[in-house]
Amino acid sequence: MADSALAPQESAGTVAADNAASSREGGRGTSGAHGQGARATAERRLSLDGATAEPSSGGALRPQSDADMLERGLLGASASPEAAACKDEAVDNSPRPRKEKEGAPCSEPLRRCREIGVSWTDISFEARVRRPRTGILGTPPLCDVLNALDSLTQKGPLKKILCGVSGEVLPGDMVALMGASGAGKSTLLNILSRYLRETSGTVKYGDAQLELKEAKKVSCFIQQEDLFNGFITVREHLQCIVRLRTTLPPKEREALVDRLLVAFELSKAADTCIGNLQMGARRGISGGEKKRLSVATEIVTNPSIIFADEPTTGLDSFMAEAVMTVLERLAQNGRSIICTIHQPSTTVFEKFNKVILLAEGRMVFAGDRLALPVYFARVGKSIPPYTSVADFVIDVLSSSEGAEATLQIAEKMHAAWINTGVPFMRDWHESLREQYIQRLQSEGVADKVREATESCMRAALSS
Known part of the structure:
Protein backbone atom coordinates (compact mmCIF):
# COMPACT_ATOMS: atom_id res chain seq x y z
CA MET A 1 0.00 0.00 0.00
CA ALA A 2 2.82 2.36 0.88
CA ASP A 3 4.50 1.59 -2.42
CA SER A 4 1.48 2.53 -4.47
CA ALA A 5 1.05 5.71 -2.48
CA LEU A 6 4.55 6.75 -3.41
CA ALA A 7 4.31 6.09 -7.15
CA PRO A 8 3.87 9.34 -9.10
CA GLN A 9 1.89 9.44 -12.31
CA GLU A 10 4.93 10.31 -14.36
CA SER A 11 8.45 10.51 -12.99
CA ALA A 12 10.83 13.42 -13.39
CA GLY A 13 13.18 11.01 -15.15
CA THR A 14 10.60 10.46 -17.92
CA VAL A 15 10.17 14.20 -18.43
CA ALA A 16 13.95 14.63 -18.48
CA ALA A 17 14.24 11.90 -21.13
CA ASP A 18 11.66 13.68 -23.29
CA ASN A 19 13.57 16.92 -22.89
CA ALA A 20 16.84 15.26 -23.84
CA ALA A 21 15.21 13.77 -26.96
CA SER A 22 13.93 17.21 -27.94
CA SER A 23 17.43 18.66 -27.48
CA ARG A 24 18.91 16.01 -29.74
CA GLU A 25 16.36 16.82 -32.44
CA GLY A 26 17.27 20.51 -32.16
CA GLY A 27 20.97 19.64 -32.47
CA ARG A 28 20.29 18.03 -35.84
CA GLY A 29 18.95 21.33 -37.15
CA THR A 30 15.23 20.63 -36.71
CA SER A 31 14.55 23.60 -34.48
CA GLY A 32 10.82 23.43 -35.22
CA ALA A 33 10.64 19.83 -33.99
CA HIS A 34 12.60 20.84 -30.93
CA GLY A 35 10.17 23.65 -30.09
CA GLN A 36 7.17 21.40 -30.70
CA GLY A 37 8.58 18.62 -28.50
CA ALA A 38 9.45 21.08 -25.74
CA ARG A 39 5.96 22.59 -25.82
CA ALA A 40 4.35 19.13 -25.71
CA THR A 41 6.52 18.17 -22.75
CA ALA A 42 5.69 21.43 -21.00
CA GLU A 43 1.96 20.94 -21.58
CA ARG A 44 2.16 17.38 -20.23
CA ARG A 45 4.00 18.64 -17.16
CA LEU A 46 1.38 21.34 -16.66
CA SER A 47 -1.41 18.78 -16.92
CA LEU A 48 0.29 16.65 -14.26
CA ASP A 49 1.01 19.52 -11.89
CA GLY A 50 -2.36 21.17 -12.26
CA ALA A 51 -4.50 18.04 -12.05
CA THR A 52 -5.50 18.34 -8.39
CA ALA A 53 -2.94 20.57 -6.73
CA GLU A 54 -3.79 24.15 -6.00
CA PRO A 55 -1.79 26.66 -3.95
CA SER A 56 -3.11 27.59 -0.54
CA SER A 57 -1.82 29.22 2.59
CA GLY A 58 0.72 27.29 4.59
CA GLY A 59 1.66 24.95 1.76
CA ALA A 60 -1.37 22.69 2.32
CA LEU A 61 -3.33 21.09 -0.49
CA ARG A 62 -7.03 20.82 -0.88
CA PRO A 63 -8.60 17.49 0.30
CA GLN A 64 -8.34 14.70 -2.22
CA SER A 65 -9.87 11.25 -2.49
CA ASP A 66 -7.86 8.16 -1.56
CA ALA A 67 -7.66 7.08 -5.20
CA ASP A 68 -6.42 10.54 -6.20
CA MET A 69 -3.74 10.49 -3.51
CA LEU A 70 -2.60 7.01 -4.50
CA GLU A 71 -2.23 8.07 -8.12
CA ARG A 72 -0.37 11.31 -7.42
CA GLY A 73 2.16 9.96 -4.92
CA LEU A 74 3.81 11.59 -1.92
CA LEU A 75 5.55 14.78 -3.08
CA GLY A 76 5.30 16.94 -6.16
CA ALA A 77 5.47 20.37 -7.73
CA SER A 78 2.78 22.99 -7.28
CA ALA A 79 0.98 24.86 -10.02
CA SER A 80 3.23 27.91 -9.75
CA PRO A 81 3.55 30.94 -12.07
CA GLU A 82 6.81 29.47 -13.33
CA ALA A 83 4.90 26.36 -14.43
CA ALA A 84 2.35 28.49 -16.27
CA ALA A 85 5.12 30.32 -18.12
CA CYS A 86 6.65 26.97 -19.05
CA LYS A 87 3.98 26.45 -21.71
CA ASP A 88 5.52 29.02 -24.06
CA GLU A 89 9.19 28.28 -23.56
CA ALA A 90 11.58 25.35 -23.62
CA VAL A 91 11.80 23.16 -20.52
CA ASP A 92 15.04 22.90 -18.55
CA ASN A 93 16.83 19.69 -19.52
CA SER A 94 18.23 19.07 -16.04
CA PRO A 95 16.44 16.24 -14.19
CA ARG A 96 17.37 17.79 -10.83
CA PRO A 97 14.93 20.23 -9.19
CA ARG A 98 16.13 23.74 -8.57
CA LYS A 99 17.85 24.15 -5.22
CA GLU A 100 16.03 25.97 -2.47
CA LYS A 101 17.71 28.56 -0.34
CA GLU A 102 18.68 26.84 2.91
CA GLY A 103 16.45 27.87 5.78
CA ALA A 104 13.73 29.28 3.50
CA PRO A 105 10.25 27.72 3.39
CA CYS A 106 9.93 25.08 0.72
CA SER A 107 7.74 26.11 -2.20
CA GLU A 108 7.07 22.49 -3.17
CA PRO A 109 4.01 21.19 -1.26
CA LEU A 110 3.78 17.83 0.47
CA ARG A 111 1.18 15.34 -0.62
CA ARG A 112 -1.82 14.72 1.57
CA CYS A 113 -2.07 11.34 3.20
CA ARG A 114 -4.90 9.23 4.51
CA GLU A 115 -6.15 11.15 7.54
CA ILE A 116 -6.06 9.01 10.71
CA GLY A 117 -6.32 10.22 14.29
CA SER A 400 12.69 21.58 44.71
CA GLU A 401 11.54 20.04 47.99
CA GLY A 402 11.73 16.44 46.82
CA ALA A 403 9.69 13.71 45.19
CA GLU A 404 6.88 13.78 47.75
CA ALA A 405 6.22 17.48 47.23
CA THR A 406 6.23 17.02 43.45
CA LEU A 407 3.75 14.15 43.77
CA GLN A 408 1.42 16.27 45.89
CA ILE A 409 1.49 19.05 43.28
CA ALA A 410 0.75 16.53 40.54
CA GLU A 411 -2.21 15.05 42.42
CA LYS A 412 -3.61 18.50 43.17
CA MET A 413 -3.34 19.66 39.54
CA HIS A 414 -4.80 16.37 38.30
CA ALA A 415 -7.81 16.74 40.61
CA ALA A 416 -8.29 20.30 39.37
CA TRP A 417 -8.21 19.08 35.78
CA ILE A 418 -10.84 16.41 36.44
CA ASN A 419 -13.15 18.79 38.31
CA THR A 420 -12.76 22.03 36.35
CA GLY A 421 -10.49 21.41 33.36
CA VAL A 422 -12.79 19.19 31.31
CA PRO A 423 -15.81 21.55 31.66
CA PHE A 424 -13.50 24.49 30.95
CA MET A 425 -12.33 23.00 27.65
CA ARG A 426 -15.92 22.23 26.66
CA ASP A 427 -16.88 25.87 27.26
CA TRP A 428 -13.71 26.98 25.45
CA HIS A 429 -14.59 25.08 22.28
CA GLU A 430 -18.18 26.32 22.43
CA SER A 431 -16.99 29.93 22.66
CA LEU A 432 -14.64 29.39 19.71
CA ARG A 433 -17.54 27.97 17.72
CA GLU A 434 -19.69 31.00 18.51
CA GLN A 435 -16.87 33.37 17.55
CA TYR A 436 -16.44 31.52 14.26
CA ILE A 437 -20.16 31.75 13.49
CA GLN A 438 -20.17 35.46 14.33
CA ARG A 439 -17.24 36.06 12.01
CA LEU A 440 -18.99 34.20 9.20
CA GLN A 441 -22.14 36.24 9.78
CA SER A 442 -20.19 39.50 9.71
CA GLU A 443 -18.66 38.47 6.39
CA GLY A 444 -22.03 37.42 4.97
CA VAL A 445 -20.89 33.82 4.52
CA ALA A 446 -23.20 32.14 7.01
CA ASP A 447 -26.36 33.07 5.09
CA LYS A 448 -24.91 31.70 1.86
CA VAL A 449 -23.93 28.45 3.57
CA ARG A 450 -27.40 28.15 5.11
CA GLU A 451 -29.08 28.78 1.76
CA ALA A 452 -26.90 26.20 0.04
CA THR A 453 -27.64 23.64 2.76
CA GLU A 454 -31.39 24.22 2.56
CA SER A 455 -31.26 23.96 -1.22
CA CYS A 456 -29.47 20.61 -1.01
CA MET A 457 -31.99 19.33 1.54
CA ARG A 458 -34.94 20.35 -0.66
CA ALA A 459 -33.34 18.65 -3.66
CA ALA A 460 -32.77 15.48 -1.64
CA LEU A 461 -36.37 15.43 -0.37
CA SER A 462 -37.83 16.05 -3.82
CA SER A 463 -35.84 13.19 -5.31
Missing part, protein backbone atom coordinates in the same frame (compact mmCIF):
# COMPACT_ATOMS: atom_id res chain seq x y z
CA VAL A 118 -5.10 8.63 17.51
CA SER A 119 -7.15 8.17 20.66
CA TRP A 120 -6.30 6.48 23.93
CA THR A 121 -8.38 5.67 27.00
CA ASP A 122 -7.35 4.94 30.58
CA ILE A 123 -3.69 4.15 29.85
CA SER A 124 -1.79 2.93 32.91
CA PHE A 125 1.71 1.53 33.09
CA GLU A 126 3.97 0.22 35.84
CA ALA A 127 7.68 -0.54 35.75
CA ARG A 128 10.14 -1.98 38.22
CA VAL A 129 12.65 0.45 39.66
CA ARG A 130 16.28 -0.59 39.50
CA ARG A 131 18.11 -0.60 42.76
CA PRO A 132 20.90 1.99 42.97
CA ARG A 133 24.39 0.51 42.87
CA THR A 134 27.07 1.74 45.25
CA GLY A 135 30.78 1.11 45.61
CA ILE A 136 32.38 -1.23 43.12
CA LEU A 137 28.93 -2.52 42.10
CA GLY A 138 28.08 0.91 40.73
CA THR A 139 30.95 1.07 38.24
CA PRO A 140 30.57 -0.05 34.62
CA PRO A 141 30.63 -2.60 33.12
CA LEU A 142 29.68 -4.54 36.27
CA CYS A 143 26.76 -2.19 36.93
CA ASP A 144 25.41 -2.80 33.42
CA VAL A 145 25.58 -6.56 33.89
CA LEU A 146 23.74 -6.39 37.22
CA ASN A 147 21.06 -4.13 35.77
CA ALA A 148 20.55 -6.58 32.91
CA LEU A 149 20.18 -9.44 35.38
CA ASP A 150 17.66 -7.42 37.39
CA SER A 151 15.57 -6.85 34.28
CA LEU A 152 15.51 -10.61 33.64
CA THR A 153 14.64 -11.60 37.19
CA GLN A 154 12.11 -8.75 37.62
CA LYS A 155 13.60 -7.55 40.90
CA GLY A 156 12.84 -4.21 42.46
CA PRO A 157 9.64 -2.44 43.51
CA LEU A 158 6.95 -1.41 41.05
CA LYS A 159 6.47 2.26 40.24
CA LYS A 160 3.47 3.80 38.51
CA ILE A 161 4.66 5.59 35.38
CA LEU A 162 1.21 6.44 33.93
CA CYS A 163 -2.08 6.61 35.82
CA GLY A 164 -5.28 6.45 33.77
CA VAL A 165 -4.27 8.82 30.98
CA SER A 166 -6.80 9.51 28.19
CA GLY A 167 -6.67 11.79 25.17
CA GLU A 168 -7.13 12.26 21.45
CA VAL A 169 -5.17 13.68 18.51
CA LEU A 170 -7.04 14.53 15.32
CA PRO A 171 -5.67 14.72 11.77
CA GLY A 172 -3.98 18.07 11.26
CA ASP A 173 -3.14 18.46 14.95
CA MET A 174 0.41 19.15 16.06
CA VAL A 175 0.55 18.24 19.74
CA ALA A 176 3.26 19.07 22.27
CA LEU A 177 3.57 16.33 24.90
CA MET A 178 5.17 18.16 27.82
CA GLY A 179 6.07 17.61 31.44
CA ALA A 180 8.98 17.63 33.86
CA SER A 181 11.63 14.92 33.76
CA GLY A 182 10.11 11.60 34.80
CA ALA A 183 6.55 12.69 34.06
CA GLY A 184 5.99 9.79 31.64
CA LYS A 185 6.21 11.61 28.29
CA SER A 186 8.44 9.12 26.48
CA THR A 187 6.57 6.17 27.98
CA LEU A 188 3.24 7.48 26.69
CA LEU A 189 4.78 8.14 23.27
CA ASN A 190 6.09 4.56 23.10
CA ILE A 191 2.68 3.21 24.11
CA LEU A 192 0.85 5.27 21.50
CA SER A 193 3.29 4.14 18.80
CA ARG A 194 2.65 0.51 19.92
CA TYR A 195 6.32 -0.14 20.67
CA LEU A 196 5.32 -0.69 24.30
CA ARG A 197 2.25 -2.84 24.74
CA GLU A 198 2.32 -4.23 28.29
CA THR A 199 -0.22 -1.70 29.50
CA SER A 200 -3.83 -1.40 30.54
CA GLY A 201 -6.24 0.69 28.52
CA THR A 202 -6.86 0.98 24.79
CA VAL A 203 -5.14 2.77 21.91
CA LYS A 204 -6.99 3.29 18.63
CA TYR A 205 -5.78 4.42 15.24
CA GLY A 206 -8.96 5.81 13.80
CA ASP A 207 -11.54 3.25 14.89
CA ALA A 208 -9.22 0.23 15.01
CA GLN A 209 -6.88 -1.20 17.64
CA LEU A 210 -3.68 -2.10 15.81
CA GLU A 211 -0.67 -4.14 16.78
CA LEU A 212 2.87 -2.94 16.08
CA LYS A 213 3.11 -4.53 12.63
CA GLU A 214 -0.09 -2.90 11.39
CA ALA A 215 0.60 0.38 13.21
CA LYS A 216 3.95 0.79 11.45
CA LYS A 217 2.15 0.82 8.10
CA VAL A 218 0.32 4.06 8.93
CA SER A 219 2.74 5.69 11.39
CA CYS A 220 6.41 6.45 11.91
CA PHE A 221 8.63 7.13 14.92
CA ILE A 222 11.39 9.76 14.80
CA GLN A 223 14.00 8.85 17.37
CA GLN A 224 15.69 11.40 19.59
CA GLU A 225 19.13 10.24 18.45
CA ASP A 226 20.01 10.47 14.76
CA LEU A 227 21.41 7.10 13.65
CA PHE A 228 23.04 7.28 10.23
CA ASN A 229 25.93 5.80 8.29
CA GLY A 230 28.20 8.83 8.30
CA PHE A 231 30.31 7.68 5.37
CA ILE A 232 27.61 8.07 2.72
CA THR A 233 26.04 11.24 1.36
CA VAL A 234 22.54 12.52 2.04
CA ARG A 235 21.42 11.55 -1.46
CA GLU A 236 22.88 8.05 -1.14
CA HIS A 237 21.12 7.57 2.20
CA LEU A 238 17.74 8.51 0.75
CA GLN A 239 18.36 6.33 -2.30
CA CYS A 240 18.97 3.34 -0.01
CA ILE A 241 15.85 4.08 2.07
CA VAL A 242 13.61 4.50 -0.98
CA ARG A 243 14.96 1.31 -2.54
CA LEU A 244 14.45 -0.72 0.66
CA ARG A 245 10.99 0.58 1.55
CA THR A 246 9.37 0.86 -1.88
CA THR A 247 9.08 -1.17 -5.08
CA LEU A 248 9.24 1.80 -7.44
CA PRO A 249 11.21 1.52 -10.70
CA PRO A 250 14.62 3.22 -10.76
CA LYS A 251 13.53 6.42 -12.53
CA GLU A 252 10.65 7.00 -10.13
CA ARG A 253 12.91 6.28 -7.15
CA GLU A 254 15.30 9.00 -8.30
CA ALA A 255 12.40 11.40 -8.82
CA LEU A 256 11.15 10.72 -5.29
CA VAL A 257 14.62 11.30 -3.82
CA ASP A 258 14.87 14.62 -5.65
CA ARG A 259 11.50 15.74 -4.33
CA LEU A 260 12.44 14.75 -0.77
CA LEU A 261 15.65 16.77 -1.00
CA VAL A 262 13.72 19.85 -2.07
CA ALA A 263 10.81 19.40 0.33
CA PHE A 264 13.07 19.07 3.38
CA GLU A 265 15.56 21.75 2.34
CA LEU A 266 18.46 19.34 1.89
CA SER A 267 19.40 20.21 -1.70
CA LYS A 268 22.58 22.08 -0.71
CA ALA A 269 23.77 19.11 1.36
CA ALA A 270 22.65 16.41 -1.07
CA ASP A 271 26.19 15.37 -2.06
CA THR A 272 27.78 15.93 1.37
CA CYS A 273 28.69 13.03 3.65
CA ILE A 274 26.38 12.79 6.65
CA GLY A 275 29.34 12.52 9.02
CA ASN A 276 29.84 11.00 12.47
CA LEU A 277 32.40 10.88 15.27
CA GLN A 278 34.47 8.22 13.51
CA MET A 279 35.10 10.56 10.57
CA GLY A 280 37.21 12.89 12.69
CA ALA A 281 37.78 16.20 10.94
CA ARG A 282 35.11 15.46 8.32
CA ARG A 283 32.26 17.03 10.22
CA GLY A 284 29.49 16.32 7.73
CA ILE A 285 26.09 18.00 7.74
CA SER A 286 24.72 20.12 10.59
CA GLY A 287 22.50 18.93 13.42
CA GLY A 288 19.43 20.58 11.95
CA GLU A 289 20.07 18.93 8.58
CA LYS A 290 20.45 15.55 10.28
CA LYS A 291 17.12 16.00 12.05
CA ARG A 292 15.40 17.00 8.80
CA LEU A 293 17.00 13.97 7.17
CA SER A 294 15.51 11.82 9.95
CA VAL A 295 12.07 13.20 9.14
CA ALA A 296 12.59 12.68 5.40
CA THR A 297 13.68 9.09 6.07
CA GLU A 298 10.46 8.29 7.90
CA ILE A 299 8.15 10.19 5.54
CA VAL A 300 9.10 7.97 2.59
CA THR A 301 6.22 5.59 3.38
CA ASN A 302 3.72 8.49 3.53
CA PRO A 303 2.60 7.89 7.15
CA SER A 304 -0.60 9.37 8.52
CA ILE A 305 0.72 9.62 12.09
CA ILE A 306 4.13 10.91 13.18
CA PHE A 307 5.60 10.35 16.63
CA ALA A 308 8.70 12.43 17.41
CA ASP A 309 10.77 12.05 20.58
CA GLU A 310 12.23 15.48 21.43
CA PRO A 311 13.07 16.49 17.84
CA THR A 312 14.78 19.74 18.93
CA THR A 313 17.27 18.21 21.37
CA GLY A 314 20.82 19.47 20.78
CA LEU A 315 19.76 22.15 18.27
CA ASP A 316 20.08 25.90 18.54
CA SER A 317 16.99 28.10 18.30
CA PHE A 318 17.30 28.66 14.54
CA MET A 319 17.77 24.97 13.70
CA ALA A 320 15.00 23.97 16.12
CA GLU A 321 12.59 26.36 14.45
CA ALA A 322 13.52 25.03 10.99
CA VAL A 323 12.85 21.43 12.08
CA MET A 324 9.51 22.35 13.66
CA THR A 325 8.53 24.27 10.52
CA VAL A 326 8.98 21.04 8.55
CA LEU A 327 6.76 19.15 11.00
CA GLU A 328 4.22 21.98 10.89
CA ARG A 329 3.94 21.65 7.11
CA LEU A 330 3.40 17.91 7.49
CA ALA A 331 0.57 18.56 9.95
CA GLN A 332 -1.02 21.03 7.54
CA ASN A 333 -1.27 18.19 5.03
CA GLY A 334 -3.54 16.15 7.29
CA ARG A 335 -1.06 14.21 9.41
CA SER A 336 -1.43 13.67 13.15
CA ILE A 337 1.82 14.68 14.88
CA ILE A 338 2.73 14.08 18.53
CA CYS A 339 6.07 15.41 19.82
CA THR A 340 7.62 15.14 23.24
CA ILE A 341 9.30 18.49 23.81
CA HIS A 342 11.56 19.73 26.59
CA GLN A 343 11.93 23.46 27.32
CA PRO A 344 10.82 24.77 23.91
CA SER A 345 11.44 28.36 22.97
CA THR A 346 8.45 30.64 22.50
CA THR A 347 8.76 30.43 18.72
CA VAL A 348 8.89 26.63 18.76
CA PHE A 349 6.05 26.40 21.29
CA GLU A 350 3.81 28.50 19.04
CA LYS A 351 4.20 25.94 16.25
CA PHE A 352 1.91 23.59 18.18
CA ASN A 353 -1.85 23.99 18.20
CA LYS A 354 -2.48 21.64 21.13
CA VAL A 355 -0.69 20.76 24.36
CA ILE A 356 -0.80 17.73 26.66
CA LEU A 357 0.72 18.21 30.11
CA LEU A 358 1.76 15.31 32.33
CA ALA A 359 2.88 15.42 35.95
CA GLU A 360 4.03 12.23 37.68
CA GLY A 361 2.13 10.17 35.11
CA ARG A 362 -1.11 12.10 35.56
CA MET A 363 -2.95 14.27 33.07
CA VAL A 364 -3.09 17.92 34.18
CA PHE A 365 -4.04 19.58 30.87
CA ALA A 366 -5.05 18.55 27.36
CA GLY A 367 -6.36 21.07 24.88
CA ASP A 368 -5.67 24.11 22.73
CA ARG A 369 -2.36 25.88 23.28
CA LEU A 370 -4.10 29.25 23.54
CA ALA A 371 -6.34 27.91 26.33
CA LEU A 372 -3.37 26.86 28.49
CA PRO A 373 -2.62 30.23 30.18
CA VAL A 374 -6.35 30.91 30.60
CA TYR A 375 -6.88 27.58 32.36
CA PHE A 376 -3.87 28.01 34.65
CA ALA A 377 -5.15 31.45 35.64
CA ARG A 378 -8.51 29.89 36.50
CA VAL A 379 -6.87 27.39 38.89
CA GLY A 380 -4.86 30.15 40.58
CA LYS A 381 -1.61 29.91 38.61
CA SER A 382 -1.59 33.12 36.59
CA ILE A 383 1.35 33.52 34.22
CA PRO A 384 3.32 36.73 34.87
CA PRO A 385 3.83 39.17 31.98
CA TYR A 386 6.84 38.63 29.71
CA THR A 387 7.15 35.02 30.90
CA SER A 388 7.44 31.96 28.69
CA VAL A 389 4.27 29.90 29.00
CA ALA A 390 6.13 26.60 28.48
CA ASP A 391 8.73 27.37 31.16
CA PHE A 392 6.11 28.62 33.62
CA VAL A 393 3.88 25.54 33.50
CA ILE A 394 6.85 23.20 33.94
CA ASP A 395 7.99 25.22 36.97
CA VAL A 396 4.49 25.01 38.45
CA LEU A 397 4.47 21.22 38.11
CA SER A 398 7.91 20.80 39.72
CA SER A 399 9.22 21.25 43.24
